[in-house]
Amino acid sequence: RKAITPKTKLLFCETVSNPGLDVADIEAIAKIAHEHGLPLVVDSTFTTPYLQRPIDHGADIVIHSLTKWLGGHGAGIGGIVVDSGKFDWKSDKFPLMTQPESSYHGVRWAHDLGDLSPIAFILRMRVVPLRNLGACITPDNAWMFLQGIETLTLRMERHCENSLALAKHLQSHPGVEWVRYPTLDGDKNKPLADKYLAGKGGSMVVFGIKGGAEAGSRFIEKLNLFSHLANVGDAKSLAIHPATTTHSQLSAEAQKAGGITPELIRLSVGIEHIDDIIADVDQAIEASTNA
Incomplete structure (x- = not known):
C-alpha cells in the first residue's frame, strides 16, 4: 500500500x-x-x-x-x-x-x-x-x-515429482548450505503453495552451494546432464549460477537486494529420470566442493 x-x-x-x-x-x-x-x-x-x-x-x-x-x-x-x-x-x-x-x-x-x-x-x-x-x-x-501444450499435464507432473525429490535429496547433502523449494516441509512458502499450487511446487529448485561464488561457477562447469542456459521450463534440465552470469553486471549490494547471493544455484529440473538428475548434481557438487 x-x-x-x-x-x-x-x-x-x-x-x-x-x-x-x-x-x-x-x-x-x-x-x-x-x-x-x-x-x-x-x-x-x-x-x-x-x-x-x-x-x-x-x-x-x-x-x-x-x-x-x-x-x-x-x-x-x-x-x-x-x-x-x-x-x-x-x-x-x-x-x-x-x-x-x-x-x-x-x-x-x-x-x-x-x-x-x-x-x-x-x-x-x-x-x-x-x-x-x-x-x-x-x-x-x-x-x-x-505441440508443447498438448503434453503440458504430463510434463508438469514429472517436473514437480522430480523437483521435490531433488530438493529433498539436497537438504541432506554435505556440500549444500540451504535449499529452497515451495513445498518442502519447513519452507516459508509451503502454506501458500498448498493454497495456490495444489501442494505442488513447480520445477524450479534453488540451493546454496558451500564455497560461495567460486564453487558455484565450478559446479556449473562440472555438470553433464544439465545444460548451462539462462532459460527455464525446458523438458531438459537447466542450471545457472546467477552471480557470475545473468546478474554479474550488478554490484554485490544490488545482487543481494535482488535475492542473488554468491552461493545461489538455480536449477530448472527437467523430465529425465530422477536417478540421472541426482547423479549429475551429486558429482558436480563433489567436484566443486570436495563434499
Whole structure:
C-alpha cells in the first residue's frame, strides 16, 4: 500500500518469484489493487495453468512466456496475455482506454464498446499494437507452442515429482548450505503453495552451494546432464549460477537486494529420470566442493 502513488497504473507480481521462489498471495494483492482502483497483472509463467489459474484468485490480467513450460522445449519465442474481462477501465487513470483513439474513428475503448466493454483491454491490445508494432506471433512458433501444450499435464507432473525429490535429496547433502523449494516441509512458502499450487511446487529448485561464488561457477562447469542456459521450463534440465552470469553486471549490494547471493544455484529440473538428475548434481557438487 505504501508503494502506491497517484501515478501508479497497476500492481504486478509473479505467481512464483525468480529466483527466490516466493509464492505470491494473489488474493491479498488483488484486494489491495482493487481498493485503489488498479488492475492486478500476474506473470504466471512459472506455474502455468496446470498449477495455478490466477484469475480465479482475483487477478485481472495474466501473462505467460510461451517459451518456457507451455512450449516446453525452448524452441519457440512468444508470449500471451489473458484478460479476465472483469476490470473497469473507465477511470481517468487510463487515458489510452478513455480518450478518443483518433486512428479508430475516435472510439473510446472503455466507453463505446457496448456489450464488448468487458474485453476493451484485450481488444485494444489486439488491434493497436498489432498494427503499430507487428505484435503477432509467427506461424512456426505458434505451431511449436500448440505441440508443447498438448503434453503440458504430463510434463508438469514429472517436473514437480522430480523437483521435490531433488530438493529433498539436497537438504541432506554435505556440500549444500540451504535449499529452497515451495513445498518442502519447513519452507516459508509451503502454506501458500498448498493454497495456490495444489501442494505442488513447480520445477524450479534453488540451493546454496558451500564455497560461495567460486564453487558455484565450478559446479556449473562440472555438470553433464544439465545444460548451462539462462532459460527455464525446458523438458531438459537447466542450471545457472546467477552471480557470475545473468546478474554479474550488478554490484554485490544490488545482487543481494535482488535475492542473488554468491552461493545461489538455480536449477530448472527437467523430465529425465530422477536417478540421472541426482547423479549429475551429486558429482558436480563433489567436484566443486570436495563434499
